[in-house]
Amino acid sequence: MLRILNLLLLLSFLIGYLEWGPKQHAFIFSAEYDIIRNALKNPFSVIHPFILLPFTGQILLLITLLQKRPNRILTLTGLACLSILIFILIIAGLLTLNVKIILSVIPFIFIGIFVLKMNRYKPASD
Numbered sequence: 678m679l680r681i682l683n684l685l686l687l688l689s690f691l692i693g694y695l696e697w698g699p700k701q702h703a704f705i706f707s708a709e710y711d712i713i714r715n716a717l718k719n720p721f722s723v724i725h726p727f728i729l730l731p732f733t734g735q736i737l738l739l740i741t742l743l744q745k746r747p748n749r750i751l752t753l754t755g756l757a758c759l760s761i762l763i764f765i766l767i768i769a770g771l772l773t774l775n776v777k778i779i780l781s782v783i784p785f786i787f788i789g790i791f792v793l794k795m796n797r798y799k800p801a802s803d
Contacts, residue, residue, distance in 0.1 A: 679747045682795060683755075686788050687738045690731070690759045693766055694781035704781075705731075705762075727762060734758025749796050756789055763789075 691706040703711075709732075716723040723729070737755035741747035763782050770778030 679752070679795060680742055680744075682788065682792050683738050683741045683747055683752055686756065686759070686785065686792055687735060687742075689784040689788050690735070690763065692781055693763060693785065694777050695766065696775060696778060727765070730758045731762045752792065752796055756792055759785070760789060 691704070691709070693705040694702065695705065695708060696702040712723055712728060734755040734757070737751045737758065741751050741755065744751075763785050766778055767782050767786070769775070770782070
């Protein structure tokens with residue numbers, strides 16, 4: 678169940694919608710493709726916290742998908758790294774009243790809350 682949640686978290690992150698300036702928009706998955714393509718040409722062009730943190734979060738969640746029992750710390754760290762960009766998107770969507778941006782991040786937020794509830798600390802019983 679935890680692996681499925683991590684996969685859903687990763688997929689819901691990728692459908693985030695970005696919109697800036699007139700007629701400039703992209704989903705996170707297509708923007709990420711462009712970033713990776715540019716990184717192969719010029720690796721220093723992608724050194725920015727808003728690029729590196731979500732990418733690190735995705736790698737951490739991918740690692741948890743390969744584990745028999747997903748590591749709680751990796752899952753929560755990956756969620757935190759991805760949440761930074763998602764919350765910036767939700768703030769931008771709310772400030773500009775952009776319904777497309779707001780609707781694109783709602784699945785991530787709901788799945789993230791569910792992941793937090795599933796990974797809450799359980800003390801060892803005596």
